[in-house]
Amino acid sequence: DHDIEFQITVHDHPVWVKAYYLPAKTFGCAPMFLLTTDIEKNDPMSRSISMRLYDSDFLTRIAQYIVLGIGGARLLEEIGSKPDVYHLNEAHALSAAFHLLGAGMSVEELRERLVFTTHTPEAAGNEQHELDLLGKFSFFNGLNIDQVRQLTGVKDNTFTHTLAALRLSRISNGVSKLHGEVSREMWSGYDNICPIIHITNSQNKKFWVDAELEAARVKADINDLRHRKRELKDKLFRVVADQTGRLFDPNVLTIVWARRFAAYKRADLITRDEEMFDAIMKDTDRPVQIIWAGKPYPKDQGAIDIFNHLVHHTQEYANAAV
Numbered sequence: 134d135h136d137i138e139f140q141i142t143v144h145d146h147p148v149w150v151k152a153y154y155l156p157a158k159t160f161g162c163a164p165m166f167l168l169t170t171d172i173e174k175n176d177p178m179s180r181s182i183s184m185r186l187y188d189s190d191f192l193t194r195i196a197q198y199i200v201l202g203i204g205g206a207r208l209l210e211e212i213g214s215k216p217d218v219y220h221l222n223e224a225h226a227l228s229a230a231f232h233l234l235g236a237g238m239s240v241e242e243l244r245e246r247l248v249f250t251t252h253t254p255e256a257a258g259n260e261q262h263e264l265d266l267l268g269k270f271s272f273f274n275g276l277n278i279d280q281v282r283q284l285t286g287v288k289d290n291t292f293t294h295t296l297a298a299l300r301l302s303r304i305s306n307g308v309s310k311l312h313g314e315v316s317r318e319m320w321s322g323y324d325n326i327c328p329i330i331h332i333t334n335s336q337n338k339k340f341w342v343d344a345e346l347e348a349a350r351v352k353a354d355i356n357d358l359r360h361r362k363r364e365l366k367d368k369l370f371r372v373v374a375d376q377t378g379r380l381f382d383p384n385v386l387t388i389v390w391a392r393r394f395a396a397y398k399r400a401d402l403i404t405r406d407e408e409m410f411d412a413i414m415k416d417t418d419r420p421v422q423i424i425w426a427g428k429p430y431p432k433d434q435g436a437i438d439i440f441n442h443l444v445h446h447t448q449e450y451a452n453a454a455v
Contacts, residue, residue, distance in 0.1 A: 138172070139211050141203050142271045143196050148182070149174040150204045152211075161339055168204050189432035195262060195270050198294075202228030203274055210236075221249045221302070223258070224294035230301050231274040231281075240284065244327075249302040251295055251329070254315050255397035259295040267292055286325055299326040307331040373424060377454040385452070387422045394429035394436040401439050404446055414450045422452040 137152040151172050155165040170182040182196045206229040209216060219229060233243055252258055264278060264287055273281050281287065285297040299305055299320060305327050307313035313331025320326055338347065343365060349357035363383060370381045381387065392398055403423070404410045413421060425443055429436030440455065447453035 137208070137211055138174070139204075139207050141199065141207055142274075143179070143182070143199050144270045146179070148179045148196075148200070150200060150207070152208050162337070166205075166208055168200055168208065170200060187430065189430070191262070192270075194260075195267065195272060198225050199228050199270065199272055202226035202230075203232045205229055206232040206236075217246065219247050221247065221298060223250065223252055224260070224298040227294050227298050227301075228272050228274065230298075231272070231276055234284075235274040235276065244301060244303055247302045249298045249305040249327070250308065250332075251298075251305055251316055252308055253397065254312070254319050258397065259293060261291050261293045264290045264292045286323075296320070296323060296326070299323070299329070302327045305329045308334045369424075373454050379451060379454040381422050381424075381452070381454070382420075385420045385422050387424065389424045389426065391424070391426040394427045394440050395433065396435035396439060400425055400427070401443055401446075404443070414452060420452065423447075423454075425455045 135152070135154055137154075138149055140147050140149055142148070148170055149172055151169050153167045153169070155167060157164040168183065171180045171184060182193060182200055185193075188194050188197060202225070205226055206219075219233070221227060221229070230243060230247060233246075234240065238246075264281065267273065268278050268281070276284070281292075285292070285300055287293075287297070305316075307316040307329060308331070310331050310333065313329060316329050316331075320329065336342075343361065345361045346358065346365070349361055366383045366387070369389075370383060374380055390400055392400070394400060403413075414423075429440050444455045447455060
């Protein structure tokens with residue numbers, strides 16, 4: 134806590150934002166600032182803005198995007214940082230662009246200094262809101278609707294955050310080669326967008342790779358690799374047995390879907406062709422086991438329904454577990 138606090142405006146109402154700092158040495162990652170509105174200076178509604186990630190109420194999410202975008206840009210001013218480049222990881226923080234314009238940056242300079250990563254072709258990852266609603270929420274930081282239309286090319290009352298980001302950035306990227314191709318095709322019918330390249334997402338080995346498994350891979354020792362893989366499989370299957378009562382066979386090919394349960398991630402995709410799924414699960418010559426793991430957000434009813442559907446759908450198969 135470095136006692137960094139400042140005000141932003143949400144729906145014409147002053148809201149205090151507090152920033153906490155996470156040093157790089159704590160987890161061996163990039164240094165981070167974390168923003169919250171849950172402080173005593175704020176009224177109860179303002180305090181609730183940052184209480185839940187991806188709040189199920191879309192009005193609260195708009196307020197969150199203002200905290201992230203305008204709040205993030207304001208934070209950099211508070212600590213005296215003058216970035217050469219602002220990178221938006223998804224369009225959630227797009228309000229930062231309107232703060233920079235309101236602070237005196239020209240449109241040309243903004244487009245030179247803004248870059249953008251788009252993560253998904255699914256509608257859930259490319260949110261739309263009514264233009265006048267965002268205006269009422271102070272999302273555009275003092276710019277009037279006509280100015281926003283001129284800047285972003287919006288002609289009706291639907292503001293697509295991703296499209297606006299593509300029009301205000303110098304360059305954008307998808308997160309894999311295929312996603313880059315899909316994104317270029319998806320947005321090809323729109324004018325005045327920036328080039329879309331692709332930069333494949335990676336993982337940090339320090340967090341995600343088992344040390345013994347990696348050592349065996351580096352030595353190219355297939356016996357060590359197989360032994361450690363078996364140990365990890367046994368450990369996983371104990372967890373599955375404890376939670377579901379299903380006893381899995383470590384000698385059988387096991388398919389695992391382990392992610393946040395969100396409808397657009399399509400956890401149930403393999404079950405949609407019921408005949409094919411049934412044939413896979415009952416094939417004794419080429420047996421497989423399938424594990425689904427993850428959580429839906431508490432109020433994400435679509436994700437909860439998929440989770441429950443999988444639980445019920447797999448009841449008859451001893452080689453499937455959720």
